Amino acid sequence: MTRQLLLGTCMLLVLGAAHGQTPFLYEREYPSIGYATAEPGDAIARLQELLDDEALALDFDQQRGYLDSLLQALEIDPSTQLLVFSRTSLQRGLISPATPRAIYFNDEVYVAWVQNSQALEIASMDPNLGPVFYTLNQKESDRPTFDRQLHQCLRCHDSYTLTGGGTPRFMMSSGYTGRQGQLVSHEGSMLTTSRTPIEKRWGGWFVTGSHGEQLHLGNAFVESAADLEEDRLAQSGNISSLNSLTDTEPYIADHSDIVALLLIEHQIEVQNLITRVNYLARTALTDEGLSPAEVQSEIESLSEELLRSLFMVGQPAFSSPISGVSGFAEMFSELGPRDGEGRSLRDLDLNTRLFKYPLSYLLYSEAFAALPQRVKDVVASRIGEVLLGEETSADFDHLTDQDRLAIIEILNATSDIGVNLDQ
Numbered sequence: 001m002t003r004q005l006l007l008g009t010c011m012l013l014v015l016g017a018a019h020g021q022t023p024f025l026y027e028r029e030y031p032s033i034g035y036a037t038a039e040p041g042d043a044i045a046r047l048q049e050l051l052d053d054e055a056l057a058l059d060f061d062q063q064r065g066y067l068d069s070l071l072q073a074l075e076i077d078p079s080t081q082l083l084v085f086s087r088t089s090l091q092r093g094l095i096s097p098a099t100p101r102a103i104y105f106n107d108e109v110y111v112a113w114v115q116n117s118q119a120l121e122i123a124s125m126d127p128n129l130g131p132v133f134y135t136l137n138q139k140e141s142d143r144p145t146f147d148r149q150l151h152q153c154l155r156c157h158d159s160y161t162l163t164g165g166g167t168p169r170f171m172m173s174s175g176y177t178g179r180q181g182q183l184v185s186h187e188g189s190m191l192t193t194s195r196t197p198i199e200k201r202w203g204g205w206f207v208t209g210s211h212g213e214q215l216h217l218g219n220a221f222v223e224s225a226a227d228l229e230e231d232r233l234a235q236s237g238n239i240s241s242l243n244s245l246t247d248t249e250p251y252i253a254d255h256s257d258i259v260a261l262l263l264i265e266h267q268i269e270v271q272n273l274i275t276r277v278n279y280l281a282r283t284a285l286t287d288e289g290l291s292p293a294e295v296q297s298e299i300e301s302l303s304e305e306l307l308r309s310l311f312m313v314g315q316p317a318f319s320s321p322i323s324g325v326s327g328f329a330e331m332f333s334e335l336g337p338r339d340g341e342g343r344s345l346r347d348l349d350l351n352t353r354l355f356k357y358p359l360s361y362l363l364y365s366e367a368f369a370a371l372p373q374r375v376k377d378v379v380a381s382r383i384g385e386v387l388l389g390e391e392t393s394a395d396f397d398h399l400t401d402q403d404r405l406a407i408i409e410i411l412n413a414t415s416d417i418g419v420n421l422d423q
Contacts, residue, residue, distance in 0.1 A: 121133075
């Protein structure tokens with residue numbers, strides 16, 4: 001069974017170890033969080049309450065177990081499907097280019113399904129705890145139960161692998177992957193974010209959609225250095241169907257959408273930063289050894305890093321338009337909320353960049369809302385300074401005057417972060 005969420009090129013949703021093991025460093029370093037002891041309040045915890053109260057039931061399917069019913073209960077659209085063929089997890093015996101892992105997601109939850117696996121793997125963004133990991137046994141039951149996983153999952157899903165000062169995280173990565181799904185070299189393996197150059201992304205992932213002359217490592221089976229040459233990589237891109245690469249009949253859909261891949265990388269990056277800011281800010285606020293000035297300095301420093309991620313600083317520009325084939329882009333954009341002119345932070349550009357209005361929709365998330373008020377105050381103030389042109393750093397040069405005005409008007413209409421244009 002898998003004990004990682006994303007290892008190597010795979011998105012793995014952790015199985016982890018049994019409860020009752022030696023407490024990990026979170027207990028000592030972040031006592032105000034209570035990662036192992038506090039009751040989760042994430043989407044999976046809420047769903048379990050409905051199941052326990054018999055207010056909801058999950059249907060079991062002989063082909064995919066609880067997968068389809070679980071996605072419906074969580075309101076996860078099939079257009080989010082991503083397929084990963086890297087054999088780097090402890091389920092490597094079940095994963096290959098012929099039997100890739102499928103990943104489905106929404107703003108809060110990631111669900112992974114592997115053919116013939118004994119469990120669904122789930123990772124959920126808890127407003128207070130950050131990433132929380134679960135499994136669901138793929139055996140039909142009158143009362144399905146999500147098992148929360150601790151300890152071993154954090155060996156990978158911790159930003160410092162529990163060497164001290166780490167926080168829980170989601171992960172995505174890319175690597176050179178062979179025809180059997182094996183990593184052929186650690187040289188090209190890396191954790192990826194929305195700032196990673198596109199040509200270094202998605203090794204070990206299937207990718208459908210068009211991206212012009214831009215290259216990436218998706219769909220590429222690497223057996224020698226020649227397979228990484230530009231002409232070879234160009235042949236593996238810009239495909240609308242995976243039929244020549246794998247059998248998609250067992251899966252809910254027949255795609256692994258490039259726009260969904262771009263979106264999930266941004267989402268994971270911001271969620272990880274929200275988690276880290278939450279942990280460190282709450283720790284600073286309860287640290288009696290810090291002076292008020294030191295606490296404020298820590299909060300401002302943490303907020304600045306989050307601010308840049310929210311504004312998508314450092315995301316590479318597209319050299320060609322990008323489009324998917326799954327309907328994901330349309331589904332995602334329709335979720336809103338929208339201002340009086342119909343504009344939303346979820347509107348996608350896909351011509352020169354990912355978002356039309358480059359400020360993250362995760363400002364609306366429960367996790368952002370759960371940040372300490374002092375953090376939110378600093379972030380809101382800095383957002384205003386950036387949008388009003390008071391922040392002159394070149395980091396924000398990707399925002400045009402039209403972008404800034406549109407974002408201000410969207411925020412004023414749809415969020416608690418108001419920006420006064422009369423300042």
